[in-house]
Amino acid sequence: MAKIRIKQIKSSIKRPKNQKLVLESLGLKKINHEIEHENTPVIRGMINKVKHLIEISEEN
Structure with a gap:
């Protein structure tokens, strides 16, 4: 299956709790942190x- 690269570009401060939980479950911790799923x-x-x-880039 194809990989997808996710980078957090904005802060989670002053965001609804469900958005904070989604960022946490994706594995993003702070701005400019990148992960691959x-x-x-x-x-x-x-x-x-x-x-x-976030910012998304797809890889093969």
């Missing part, structure tokens, strides 16, 4: 919740 529907749903706080 499999491109699954579950991860895509999480990305959709916090798309304004």
Whole structure:
């Protein structure tokens, strides 16, 4: 399966609790932190919740 690279570009301060929990469950801890996940529907749903706080790049 394809990999997806996620980078946090905005802070989670003053965000609703559910958005903070999604960032935490993705494994993002602070601004400019990058992680790599499999491109699954579950991860895509999480990305959709916090798309304004992250930057996405797809890899093969």
